[in-house]
Amino acid sequence: MHHPSASLPSNMVDPGHLDKIDKLFACGVGDHIHLPQLVVVGDQSSGKSSVLEGITKLPFPRDSGLCTRFATQITFRRAQAISTTITIIPHKGATPAYAEKLCAFKVLTHAVLEPVSFSKTMKDVHKLLGLSDNPSDGDNKSTFSEDVLKIEVTGPEQEHFSVVDVPGIFRTATKGMTTLADASMIKAMVPRYMINPRSVMLVVIPANVDIATQEIITLAEEADLDGHPEVGVMQLIKGDRHPLQLGWCLVRNLGQQQSQDNAADRSAVENAFFRDCSPWNELDKERVGVDALRSRLQEVLTSNIRREFSNVKREVLMKLNSAKRALKELGEKRQTPDEQRRFTMDISSRFREMVSLALNSNYSGHKWFDECSTLMYVTGVVNCGEAFADAVDKHGHAYGFKFDYTPEVPGRSNLSSNGGQGLKLRSTPDHPDLEDLISGERLIDDKISTNIIEWLSGLYKSSRGFELGTFDKNLLGTTMKAQSAKWEPLAHGYILDIIHLAHVFITDLLKLVCPSARVRNGIMSVMMEPLMEIYRRALEQVQFVLYVEHNNPQTINHYFNDNLEKSRQKRLRASLEKHATTQPTQFGTTGRSVIALDDIVQNHPMSNAQHTVYEVHDILKAYYKVARKRFVDNVCMQAADYLLVTGPKNPLKLFSPQFVSSLNDDQLEEIAGEDAGTKRRRNAWAKEVKDMELGKKILVGVA
Known part of the structure; x- marks a missing residue:
């Protein structure tokens, strides 16, 4: 069959616009937004390739084994040198390795494309795409591909023009050629090109079938309802029952025998047919023949591209901004250990800054303190410390000390220090992370016995020996x-409160500095073991202080002697007050109480045992006051303040850049490693940003 040089009529499409569209397709912009294009569609064996061959003047191979196996983008552009370049554009979902392999494929010839070389190239492409020549062979290869074959033809006589050919639709499988799965794949692929609102569809319908049986016409009419422009191409007129928006054109393809004749000139045969054969010579000349079809496409494409270019630029900018925002929401890339360490280090730095403000009570330093009261850690610790000291002072003793030394009332042994409601040991709710630390009751008995002398007497009698006095x-x-x-329960409850305040501070602050729940959980999973170790040290310190206080009572605090002497004086005064008289002053007012010396000498109110018991009481009372203050201070300063607040290894300072630096690669992966879904989203958004940035550069200067 004779093929004239593949050149197109002049002024087909504005060359600058077409060049930009081609570059947008090449850099992947067409994967994200609709671009103006001419798409040739039709049912399988509809003569689509012959029509395309007539438009493009390219010698499509007849021995490829099947009509179109993949979408083919054909671009013509004017240049000084004659060349044909064939490349492959990977489909949107291609793996990086597969895409790299396809992008490496390139066939360049400095000549007009010939049938033999084109046929060989197509076979190479089929092999590269992994397409099966015969599905019945059971090689599990695909018959069709989502990838796009790109053919670029240049020459001094070429005009800028571009068209996309897609596989033909078919309903039934052909034994040894196609399967029903292939039919489903094509039926899903073709509409994706047809729904493009910026494309012009060239719908090819054969003349020897009932138009109602052509599935492509139904798809075209559905697209037409949405305002998508189509041009219908038929080989015979079938009436106007199926009008398309841009109307119909009639072309005549070569017959089977003519197509095998290398000397056959398609244009000459077609022109003679529409000039000499009745009734075809009576049809509107602007609607018949490939030349008329090309002219019609010239008008449609030129108008469509000019109209859509500014919209394409606007959508590229919108898509670019949207993709950048989506990529920013995913945070820094963290797929390698170094990236994960930098990402985690940034979180820890912001965490440390907030910790520094909190420990210095600088609550005006950040708005988060106003939004989250649990970050006011020091305030919470101070309030808990005061509450603990007050609780030990009012409720920490089992027996009430005597202050007036009056005889105890028989049968009255207990009073409630908290109204009988029990004594609440904790002020913070239990945190689920700290279940292993929580033990004991949250409430203890608030009863305080009033018969301390009776109790001491019983202990003295059960332990005395031959001591005298x-x-x-x-x-x-x-x-x-x-x-x-x-x-013990009061101190244990107090230190658990401080531990909970610290832990809630850490978890709440992490929510603010790290919005990703997965990353937070990863950080906490790595931190929990050292955190629990710090918390246990604080609890152990409380037990140590308790052990010291209970092991061997002693003090060098002079207040012990002061308190003991005051108690002895009060007891002596109480025993002598019944002998005292009041001496009036010279002004007639009440004076001081006085007592006769003989009454002091003869005062023997107690037995030896009673005297000893009261002495034990006074010593216990004086020592308890000193020990209570010392115990409260030691618990607050050693267990709470040093280990949980201000010490160098307090829990708030654990998550620091130094801690992140000590993490191994597995721990970093657990904390900051991206899951498969995040990686897919990041790669997709990154590709879209890259594609849109390239598209933005290509469209510079477009109004």
Whole structure:
């Protein structure tokens, strides 16, 4: 069959616009937005390739084994040198390795494309795409591909023009050629080109079939309802029952025998047919023949491209901004250990800045303190410390000390220090992360016994020996341990409150500096073990302080002697007050109480045992006051303040850049590694940003 040089009539499409469109397709912009293009569609074996061959003057091979196996983009452009370049554009979902392999394919010839070389190239392309020549062979290869073959033809006589040919639609499988799965794939592929609102569809319908049986016409009419422009191409007129927006054109393809004749001139045969054969010579000349079809496409494409170019630029900018925002929302890329470390380091730096403000009570330093009260950590610690000291002072003793030394009332042994409601040990709710630390009751008995002398008497009688005027040295330790029995649950509850305040601070601050729940969970999973170690050290410190207080009562604090002497004086005064008289002053007012010396000498109100018991009481009372203050200070300063607030290894300072630097690659992957879904989204958005940036550069200067 004779093929004239592949040149097109002049002024087909504005060359600058077409060049930009071609570049937009090449850089992947067409994967994200609709671009103006001419798409040739039709049912399988509809003569679509012959029509395309007539328009493009390219010798499409007849031995490719099947009509079109993949979309083919054909571009013509004017240049000084004659060349034909064939490349492959990978489909949108191609893997990086597969895409790289396809992009490496390139066939360049400095001559007009010839049938033999074109046929060989097509076979190479089929092999590269992994297409099966015969599905019945069971090689599990695909018959069709989503990839796009790109053919670029240049020469001094060429005019800028571009067209896309897509596989033909078919309903039934052809044994040894196609399968029903192939039919489904093509039926899904072709509409994606047809729904492009900026494309012009060239719908090819054969003349020897009922138009109602052509599935492509139904798809075209559906697209037409949405305002998509189509040009219908038929080989015989079939009436106007199926009008398309841009109307119909009639062309005559070569017959089977003519197509095998290398000397056959398609244009000459077609022109003679529409000039000499009745009734075809009576039809409107602007609607018959490939030349008329090309002229019609010239008008449609030129108008369509000019109209859509500014819209394309606007959509490229919108898509670019949208993709950048989506990529920014994913945060920094974190697929390698270095990227993951930098990402985690940034979070830890922002975390540390907030910790510094919180520990210095600089709550005006950031708005988060106003939005999240749990970040006011120091305030919470101070309030808990005051509450703890008050609780130990009012409720920490098992027996009430005597202050007036009046005889105890029989049968009245207990009073409630908190109205009988029990004593609440905790002020913070339990955190699920700290279940292993939580033990014991949250409420203890608030009863305080009033019969301390009776109790001490029983202990003294059960432990006395041959001492005269003294008592067993171990008696004070026994009484002190019993008197301070509530210190342990009170201190344990207090330190658990501080631990919970610290842990809630950490988790709440992480939510603010790290919005990703997955990353937060990863950070906490790595931090929990060292955090629990810090918390346990604080609890152990409380137990240590308790052990010291209960093990061997002693003090060098002079307030002990001061308090003891005051208690002895009060007891002596109470025993002598019944002998005292009031001496009036010279002005007739009430004076000081006085007592006769003989009454002092003859005052023997107590037995030896009673005297010893009261002495034990006074010693216990004086020592308990000193020990209580010391115990509260030690628990607050050593267990709470040093280990949980201000110390160098407090829990708030754990998550730091130094901590991140110590993490191994597995830990970094657990914390900051992106899941498969995030990686896919990041790669997709990154590709779209890259494509749109290129598209933006290509469209510079477009109004």
